[in-house]
Amino acid sequence: MIELITQHPFAAALLALVSLGLVFGALLGFASVKFKTEGDPIADQVEALLPQTQCGQCGYPGCRPYAEAIANGDDINKCPPGGEATIAALADLLGVEAKPLDAAEEAVPSVAYIREDECIGCTKCIQACPVDAILGAAKHMHTVIASECTGCDLCVEPCPVDCIEMRPIETTLQTWHWDKPQPTEDLIASDRRGNSPIEAA
Amino acid sequence: MRKIWDIHGGIHPPENKTQSLQDNIRAAGIPAQLIVPLSQHIGAPAAPIVNVGDRVLKGQMIGEAKGFVSAPVHAPSSGTVAAIEPRVIPHPSGMSAPCVVINCDGKDEWISHQGISDYRSLDKNTLVDTIRNAGIAGMGGAGFPSSVKLSGGKDKPIETLILNGTECEPYITADDILMQERAAEIIAGAEILRHIVEPNETLIGVEDNKPEALAAMRAAAEGTGIEVVSFPTKYPSGGEKQLIQILTGKEVPSGGLPADIGIVCQNIGSARAIYRAVCHGEPLISRVTTVTGEACSTPRNYDVLIGTPVQYLLDLSHFDASRCIRLIMGGPMMGYTLQDTAVPIVKTSNCVLAPTVEELPPPPPAQACIRCGMCAEACPVSLLPQQMYWFSRAQEHDKLEEHNLADCIECGACSYVCPSNIPLVQYYRASKAEIRQAQQDKIKAERSKERFEARQARIEREAAEKEAKRKARLEAAKAKQQSATKDGSKDDIIQAAIARSKAKKSGGADNPPQDPAQAAIARAQAARSGDAVSETAEEKTARLEKQLASTEKRLAAAQQKLQLAIDNNDDNVEAFRSGVEKTEGKLQALRKELDAHRASQAPAPAESVSDDPAAAAIARAQAKRAGGAETESPDAARERLTTQIASTEKRLDAAQQKHADAQAQGDVNAAAFATAVEKTQAKLDKLRAELAALPAAEPEPAAEASNADDPAAQAIARALAARNANAELSEADKARNAVSSLEKRIAKTQQKLDQAQADGDDNAAILSDTLAKLQGKLDEARQALDALSQEEG
Numbered sequence: 001m002i003e004l005i006t007q008h009p010f011a012a013a014l015l016a017l018v019s020l021g022l023v024f025g026a027l028l029g030f031a032s033v034k035f036k037t038e039g040d041p042i043a044d045q046v047e048a049l050l051p052q053t054q055c056g057q058c059g060y061p062g063c064r065p066y067a068e069a070i071a072n073g074d075d076i077n078k079c080p081p082g083g084e085a086t087i088a089a090l091a092d093l094l095g096v097e098a099k100p101l102d103a104a105e106e107a108v109p110s111v112a113y114i115r116e117d118e119c120i121g122c123t124k125c126i127q128a129c130p131v132d133a134i135l136g137a138a139k140h141m142h143t144v145i146a147s148e149c150t151g152c153d154l155c156v157e158p159c160p161v162d163c164i165e166m167r168p169i170e171t172t173l174q175t176w177h178w179d180k181p182q183p184t185e186d187l188i189a190s191d192r193r194g195n196s197p198i199e200a201a
Numbered sequence: 202m203r204k205i206w207d208i209h210g211g212i213h214p215p216e217n218k219t220q221s222l223q224d225n226i227r228a229a230g231i232p233a234q235l236i237v238p239l240s241q242h243i244g245a246p247a248a249p250i251v252n253v254g255d256r257v258l259k260g261q262m263i264g265e266a267k268g269f270v271s272a273p274v275h276a277p278s279s280g281t282v283a284a285i286e287p288r289v290i291p292h293p294s295g296m297s298a299p300c301v302v303i304n305c306d307g308k309d310e311w312i313s314h315q316g317i318s319d320y321r322s323l324d325k326n327t328l329v330d331t332i333r334n335a336g337i338a339g340m341g342g343a344g345f346p347s348s349v350k351l352s353g354g355k356d357k358p359i360e361t362l363i364l365n366g367t368e369c370e371p372y373i374t375a376d377d378i379l380m381q382e383r384a385a386e387i388i389a390g391a392e393i394l395r396h397i398v399e400p401n402e403t404l405i406g407v408e409d410n411k412p413e414a415l416a417a418m419r420a421a422a423e424g425t426g427i428e429v430v431s432f433p434t435k436y437p438s439g440g441e442k443q444l445i446q447i448l449t450g451k452e453v454p455s456g457g458l459p460a461d462i463g464i465v466c467q468n469i470g471s472a473r474a475i476y477r478a479v480c481h482g483e484p485l486i487s488r489v490t491t492v493t494g495e496a497c498s499t500p501r502n503y504d505v506l507i508g509t510p511v512q513y514l515l516d517l518s519h520f521d522a523s524r525c526i527r528l529i530m531g532g533p534m535m536g537y538t539l540q541d542t543a544v545p546i547v548k549t550s551n552c553v554l555a556p557t558v559e560e561l562p563p564p565p566p567a568q569a570c571i572r573c574g575m576c577a578e579a580c581p582v583s584l585l586p587q588q589m590y591w592f593s594r595a596q597e598h599d600k601l602e603e604h605n606l607a608d609c610i611e612c613g614a615c616s617y618v619c620p621s622n623i624p625l626v627q628y629y630r631a632s633k634a635e636i637r638q639a640q641q642d643k644i645k646a647e648r649s650k651e652r653f654e655a656r657q658a659r660i661e662r663e664a665a666e667k668e669a670k671r672k673a674r675l676e677a678a679k680a681k682q683q684s685a686t687k688d689g690s691k692d693d694i695i696q697a698a699i700a701r702s703k704a705k706k707s708g709g710a711d712n713p714p715q716d717p718a719q720a721a722i723a724r725a726q727a728a729r730s731g732d733a734v735s736e737t738a739e740e741k742t743a744r745l746e747k748q749l750a751s752t753e754k755r756l757a758a759a760q761q762k763l764q765l766a767i768d769n770n771d772d773n774v775e776a777f778r779s780g781v782e783k784t785e786g787k788l789q790a791l792r793k794e795l796d797a798h799r800a801s802q803a804p805a806p807a808e809s810v811s812d813d814p815a816a817a818a819i820a821r822a823q824a825k826r827a828g829g830a831e832t833e834s835p836d837a838a839r840e841r842l843t844t845q846i847a848s849t850e851k852r853l854d855a856a857q858q859k860h861a862d863a864q865a866q867g868d869v870n871a872a873a874f875a876t877a878v879e880k881t882q883a884k885l886d887k888l889r890a891e892l893a894a895l896p897a898a899e900p901e902p903a904a905e906a907s908n909a910d911d912p913a914a915q916a917i918a919r920a921l922a923a924r925n926a927n928a929e930l931s932e933a934d935k936a937r938n939a940v941s942s943l944e945k946r947i948a949k950t951q952q953k954l955d956q957a958q959a960d961g962d963d964n965a966a967i968l969s970d971t972l973a974k975l976q977g978k979l980d981e982a983r984q985a986l987d988a989l990s991q992e993e994g
Contacts, residue, residue, distance in 0.1 A: 052646035054653045062653060085596065085639075131652040150649045173240075176294040177634025181567070181627045183594070 054130035055152030118163035235508035242338035244270030314482035335478030340470035367439035370532030380414035390472030494555035496525035576615035700845035
């Protein structure tokens with residue numbers, strides 16, 4: 001063996017490298033079969049961050065399709081119900097720059113409300129609801145299961161008598177919480193010498 | 202002397218306790234109106250059990266506990282329930298919650314109540330129930346139902362019972378004065394607690410800034426084995442977990458309860474309330490509350506009925522609103538500002554603080570954090586307030602959780618020491634709420650996702666079911682057509698047609714509905730072809746009989762009308778008469794025709810069986826072909842066959858009789874009759890065989906039915922079958938098939954679209970889309986076909 005190496009150093013090196021290559025190649029090939037991931041793990045992670053309102057305001061029919069689109073490189077700022085918090089979380093996950101929300105304003109959490117005496121029982125809102133949160137039958141009054149409503153407002157448009165409105169979720173004693181203090185300008189000692197805080201910053 | 206441990210951090214704010222300790226506890230008296238909130242504790246609010254207008258007695262339960270972590274509420278004085286409605290309650294939000302409003306009658310009339318003289322003889326659970334029914338909730342501040350604390354932790358023995366008499370917040374002296382004046386009651390309560398909990402040791406922790414209280418407690422505890430422990434004053438030693446650490450050196454694990462390390466902690470006020478409840482049968486309807494601050498000229502402690510408006514207490518203390526900067530419920534460290542003086546005192550209200558501007562100036566504006574680290578030194582829970590401040594500002598909830606924000610007791614020591622006056626506690630409170638909100642949102646998002654996916658699955662399943670049903674129908678139609686063209690030999694059709702006509706004649710209304718229609722079509726066809734022969738003899742008879750019958754009816758009706766017209770001297774009498782005459786003429790003509798027909802039929806009855814039916818059957822077969830693919834269910838087929846067999850049997854009998862007669866008379870037609878008998882016999886055999894074959898064919902549809910609940914599987918099976926069939930076809934054939942099926946689909950879609958457009962349906966747009974797509978596919982398929990046929994050519 002040693003004789004072979006000393007006599008044919010080039011051939012020996014070649015042999016060693018080729019055999020190494022084959023061994024690792026086989027290892028990699030085996031690993032790629034053995035540890036194959038089903039589905040798109042990035043899309044799953046993205047989906048976990050989306051608010052699941054299924055409102056379609058991003059232009060995709062639901063949160064899953066948008067998650068897949070983001071995984072394939074779409075912008076992360078198209079989700080008004082998620083707002084800045086979701087954008088920040090997505091930017092963190094994907095390692096991209098957080099962009100301002102691609103909408104006029106963040107969606108206020110709201111819940112659909114059917115004015116029941118005006119409802120004609122057409123079932124159009126029931127068909128529109130992505131989470132089956134509207135209860136009713138043909139020619140019978142419908143009502144919203146408020147606890148299941150995601151506030152996507154997809155039911156508002158199909159209503160032929162405009163009896164559905166979106167009402168912001170009211171704060172109750174149970175949901176009330178302390179507000180964060182108004183972020184004051186961070187004053188430092190030099191601010192006192194006539195410099196406005198903004199210029200100093 | 203007992204060993205005392207120290208807690209990390211802590212501060213020494215000005216105590217300001219002497220002002221309210223000048224005087225003894227004074228009964229506040231009965232206000233005109235009591236506002237009793239239904240939720241004065243942590244847990245589910247109580248449910249009201251009185252109605253507006255009811256008279257209630259002092260100590261009567263007015264709200265019952267709902268759920269395990271809950272507490273009932275009782276009427277603090279006698280009077281009438283004026284309202285049960287939302288009122289502003291003492292809560293940092295300043296929001297309203299359901300309250301029972303009682304207009305007091307001033308009699309302060311007790312409901313009949315009785316204490317337990319010898320509680321030691323009673324079962325522990327009974328005692329805990331007594332405490333629960335008395336509505337006792339932690340009077341130190343949080344308001345955790347005492348009975349829950351006492352009934353929990355059965356799996357782990359309690360080593361130490363601690364009574365909290367620390368009262369570390371500045372200004373508040375309610376517990377201090379209670380210990381000074383009612384030490385015996387507190388010790389009695391502690392004895393009851395000892396009996397329930399059975400601890401190895403019982404400690405009462407009192408800070409060394411309350412020497413009088415300490416002395417009174419030590420005197421009262423003499424000889425009971427209860428140890429009153431004094432330790433250096435420091436804020437916030439009064440926190441449950443901090444006191445445990447000071448007295449025992451043990452730390453309650455993060456996210457755990459004192460019971461996890463074998464300790465139960467109760468406030469001394471709660472202990473006294475337990476004594477009153479067990480030994481006197483009095484529920485928790487009053488408490489000692491400090492009213493202090495420089496805006497009150499006579500600060501002191503009051504024995505207040507629960508539900509007494511704060512304004513009532515302030516009036517007693519000569520409150521000067523103009524000097525007060527803000528009204529605080531609780532102490533200066535952990536209290537909150539009251540927006541409204543109409544709020545009631547509740548079970549957890551230990552202090553109403555009315556400071557002046559000089560006393561408690563508004564916090565100066567916050568400056569930048571200079572990272573001095575004083576907050577970390579002051580934190581009694583050894584957290585890193587400065588880090589948490591940054592994370593809170595940046596909304597980094599994960600990092601906050603990593604830094605154990607949940608363990609923050611919101612004591613405010615960090616804010617107190619901050620040289621930059623940053624309201625750190627407010628950040629933590631807000632962030633805690635945000636995290637809780639985010640968790641709830643996450644749960645809701647999960648549920649929404651589940652519901653959304655369930656809905657998607659349902660829609661897909663329904664679509665698959667529809668598709669499978671459609672396929673099944675198509676398949677059935679195809680099978681029917683094939684069987685019709687394959688084994689539908691002319692002979693069979695003829696037999697079937699004859700049988701049907703027979704059945705119709707005999708069965709009348711019992712016939713399957715399609716038969717008259719078919720017959721009508723056949724007749725129409727026959728009429729069109731103008732071939733009189735094509736009408737069977739039987740049919741002709743039937744038709745004529747029918748016509749006769751209807752004409753007779755018409756005649757009767759016409760005669761009646763005529764009679765009526767004559768009676769009424771109508772102008773139309775002549776017209777009616779001519780009508781009647783005409784009808785009569787027709788009737789006679791019909792009768793003649795029928796007679797003639799019958800006469801013509803009589804000589805050759807055998808022929809009528811063999812020859813005429815053939816012609817009729819041709820007509821019927823034509824009719825059938827024109828009528829398109831008509832599916833027949835196995836049941837219908839069986840019914841049809843049975844009727845056919847019955848009628849054929851009858852005919853066979855008749856034919857046999859005729860044959861016998863003919864033979865007997867030596868008729869020339871005897872031979873013909875014999876063949877007729879033979880033929881009928883053969884037909885009967887054939888029909889029977891068919892009927893026998895039917896149940897054998899049954900299993901297939903049965904299997905289909907059993908598969909009906911799995912249409913998707915069925916559809917898959919069918920698709921596989923279709924693919925297999927396709928595999929046997931040549932490319933060109935496949936293409937041809939594709940083109941024809943696409944053409945069919947386009948035609949269908951076009952029809953649907955027309956319909957939708959006519960109806961103004963919403964689906965029209967979708968349909969037109971579909972149509973365009975199909976058209977595109979068709980073009981493609983045609984091109985492919987062309988290419989293929991060129992190759993072949």
